[in-house]
Amino acid sequence: MIVQTQVAGKQLDEAKQTATYTLSTIHRTSELYKRTTQTMNQLVQTTSTQSKRPAIIYDRRITAKLGVPYERVDSKRITIELFKVNPGVYHGYAMKVKLKDPTAMKMSLGSDKLGGSETTMRAVLRHGAVAGINAGGFADGDGKRYPLSTTVLNGHYLTGFQSSYKDLSFVGLSSNGKLIGGKFYNQSALDSLKPAFGATFVPILLQKGQKIPIPEKWKISPLRAPRTVIGNYKDDQLLIIVVDGYNESGGSGATLEELQGKMYNLGVQDAYNLDGGGSSSLILNGRIVNKPSDGQLRPVPTHFLFYK
Secondary structure, three states, X not given: OHHHHHHHHXXXXXXXXXXXXXXXXXXXXXXXXXXXXXXXXXXXXXXXXHHHHHHHHHHHHHHHHHOOOOEXXXXXXXXXXXXXXXXXXXXXXXXXXXXXXXXXXXXXXHHHOOOOOEOHXXXXXXXXXXXXXXXXXXXXXXXXXXXXXXXXXXXXXXXXXXXXOOOOEEEEEEOOOOEEEEOOOOHHHHHOOOEEEEEEEOOEEEEXXXXXXOOHHHHHOOOOEOEEEEEEOOOOOEEEEEEOOOOOXXXXXXXXXXXXXXXXXXXXXXXXXXXXHHHOOEEEOOEEOOOOOOOOOOOEOEEEEEOO
């Protein structure tokens, strides 16, 4: 009996030692796992920071050319920075837009119907947008205002595809949130870019970082005017410039060559002229930023809208 008790006691001691060793091993393994996890997390954070560094440096470089933003909107979907443009001969506003979500920019149709028109402010308020600009050109008829030439809304052609003619060009956004534009002579060429929306006006200012010759007609008709232009940077951020002018007589505002040069010097890659004159409008945070040359906002059929 005594021998059995001793044996049982010895077995219990061995079991206790084994349990103690096992717990110690588990503890050491747990600590090692924690340290490994922390190290991996730090490596991930460092890698993430390093991968973002070129984008941050590029953004600082292009922003430095614009100056200091005096208004900013920042959300998970979009970042908007507003700058003043005042080279002396003309003055206006530059709005730099980073689309973190492709759906943060859309195009609206005046009163949601073909032939309808509305001011950019009404479009912004009606759709709950944070910002908006006028978009393509238009033609009036039968008391209605129709978008000019090829117009795409929600991925569909409003009045079918129309081959580019004269100096007209299309500009819009692809389904993955990239600025697209240019002259298109067949629908398949435009379809290949998967346009989500877009409108038409004249002329093209820049493509692939190079100045595109401006047709003589548009250099002088009118010479100066209120203008709205849109372009993109290498990192797909957008730059919109809206220039003020007193009227459409050609004596105030900017020339297309001046804005082409401005966008080029700012490092913009592709740039397109949108409707101008009394149509030029820029809305941000519920107010009219520019000074419409008509003395009030002009109702137009298409607007580019931006959402928080």
